[in-house]
Amino acid sequence: MGEIRVLPPEVRKLIAAGEVIERPANVVKELIENSLDAQAKSIYVETLQGGKHLIEVRDNGKGILKEDLPKVILEGATSKIEKAEDLFSVKTLGFRGxxxxxxxxxxxxxxxxxxxxxxxxxxxxxxxxxxxxxREVAHPVGTTVVVEELFFNLPVRLKFLKTAKTERKLITETVVTYALANPQVAFTLIQEGKTVLELKPSSVEERILEIFKLDYPPFRVQAQNEIGKAEIFYYTNFRSNKFFVFLNGRPIFNKELQTYLKNKLGYKTLAVLFLEIPPYLVDVNVHPRKEEVRFLQQRKVLNLLGKLFGEEKTPTPPTEVLKSSAYTEYLKPPQFEILGQIEETLIVAYRKGFIYFFDQHLLDEVVNFALTRDETKACKSSIKAGDKLSKKQMEELLSRWEALGQPKTCPHGRPVFFKIPVGEIFKKLGRG
Ligand SMILES: Nc1ncnc2c1ncn2[C@@H]1O[C@H](COP(=O)(O)OP(=O)(O)OP(=O)(O)O)[C@@H](O)[C@H]1O
Ligand SMILES: [Mg+2]
Structure with a gap:
């Protein structure tokens, strides 16, 4: 007798199910997608033991009709598409049932x-x-899904789960991803009874600031071409490289795109990219988990991205147009006490308990950019690293920058200064 046998259909079905749902974070992702598709304005996620013991997702969406409730757990049961052609115009996150x-x-x-x-x-x-x-129960309009005993009948899958800590991290990442794509929706994440995220409806910038606790808002650039629109938010002083890509509101992964972003933005950049391309130009049905997409006109997509970073780049300026008071003759003395210049590159100054290190080139560049609105001109006409500056010149630079509202980043998103509390130095010297 040979060694190969055909698995009974029940087992094959279980394995197929396990392919889509490999770990708790996949459950969280699917449930959040369903809540978003149901137009929820608020989504609450709670987990225990990294989701191994319990996953709860509660929403205030449109809810499920009584007669539909038993159908939702049937294979291929969906309210989102009806026929194969609908696959080309999918607007919801789910569609496979x-x-x-x-x-x-x-x-x-x-x-x-x-x-x-x-x-x-x-x-x-x-x-x-x-x-x-x-059975009938009391419940507000909306849906609550509780998943317990995950993989109770798939011991191998259970064994492959990582520690609760790792599973928790993946869940947080999942919730963060959907929260970034849907800033108009409130999100709460509770893990092991602790509040990990509590996000009110907001703008994309506010949401990015809140989730990642950034010091200043991300830069924002928009572009469009004949196939669609792109908008990117980026912050170039992040702890690591992190890119989120959303295509028509769906988090996606596309290798070429990731590589492209890495080449353009380099390391230590947090970027959130939103692409809007008509659904018929995108094939989302590549992978059962729907993360991987194929563009039917990849070249035009890359052209669209090129516009974000290329010649036609139109970064939102860090502040409003420079007011006339910023011209030298009307300048007020700076609020900083100039301490000196180091390595002919940095201006060191003191203000209100902090020592500031300014990049002299960037400091001048933000001012010139506000005046000319031309990045290349602003960069070329600015003081360079290596230029020796007098105290008067440094004061003037800071005054101009103050008059401008003290923008924290240059047109490319780099921070203009770094500051340390004097208290920290006291502590190091045993005076703390
Ligand atoms: N939170 C929810 N609120 C309202 N309806 C829901 C919710 N979750 C599920 N449903 C209903 O149950 C159906 C089945 O959900 P399920 O996630 O299995 O499939 P789907 O979302 O249609 O497709 P996919 O398998 O791609 O996620 C949905 O089509 C929807 O009608
Ligand atoms: Mg779904």
Whole structure:
């Protein structure tokens, strides 16, 4: 007798389900996508043991009708597309009708929902894909999904899960990704009873600032060409390299695109890129987890990105146009006490308990950019590293910069200064 045998259909189905849902973060992703598709304005995520014990996602979306509740855990059951052609005009995040059935097969799932047209809620409980009950319960309009005992019937998958700490990190990353793509939606993330994220509806910039606790807002550049629009937010002083790419609101991965961004932005850059390209030019059906996309006109997509970084770049200036008071004759003395210049590159100054190190070239460049609106001109006409400056020149530079509203970054997004609290120096000297 040979060694090969065909697996029974139940086992094959389980494995297929396990391919889409490999770990708790995949469950979180699918449930958040469903909440977003249901037009939720607020999404609450809670997990225990990195999702191994419990994953709960609660939303205030439109809810699920009582008669639809038992259907949602069936394979291929979706309200989002009807026929194959619809795949080319997918506007929702989900469309396969597989996520909930896959999750249900490998866990104990409790779906509680009240549709906006109903005056009461209903709850469905299923274990290993089999519905155990449907009952009436009190629930506000919206949906709560609780997933427990994940992979109880797939011991191998369970064994391959990482520590709760690692799984937690992946969950946080997932929630952060969707929170960046949907700043108009409130997100809460609670892990092991601790609040990890609590995000109110806001703008993209505010959301980036809040999530990553940046010192100053990211730079923003927009571009468009005949196939679509692109908008990028970037911050060049980050702890590592991190790129988020969203295509029509969907987080995506595309190797060429990642490489392109890395080449353009270099290391230590946080970038959030939004692309808007008509759905018929994008194939999202490449991978069952829908992360990988193929562009039908890749060259035009790269051309669109080129515009973000190339000649036609139009960065939003760090502040409003320079006011006339910034011209030398009207300048007020700076609020800084100039301490000196080091290595003919940095201006060192003191103000209110901090020692500031200014990059003399960038300091001059932001001022000139505000005056000329021309990056190349601003850069060329500015003081260079290596220029020896008198105290008067340094004071003038700082006065001009102050008159401008003290922009923290240059037109390329680099920080103009770095500061250290004098208190920290005292501490180092044992005076703290
Ligand atoms: N939070 C929710 N609010 C309202 N309806 C929901 C919610 N979650 C699921 N549904 C309903 O259940 C159906 C099945 O969800 P499921 O995630 O399995 O499939 P899908 O989202 O249609 O496609 P995909 O498998 O690509 O995610 C959805 O089409 C939707 O009608
Ligand atoms: Mg879905």
């Amino acid at each position: 597989e996520a909930l059935s896959s999750i249900a097969k490998v866990s104990r799932i409790t779906l509680t929902s009240r549709h906006f047209s109903q005056d009461r809620g209903y709850q469905l409980l299923a274990r290993g894909g089999k519905a155990e009950y449907l």
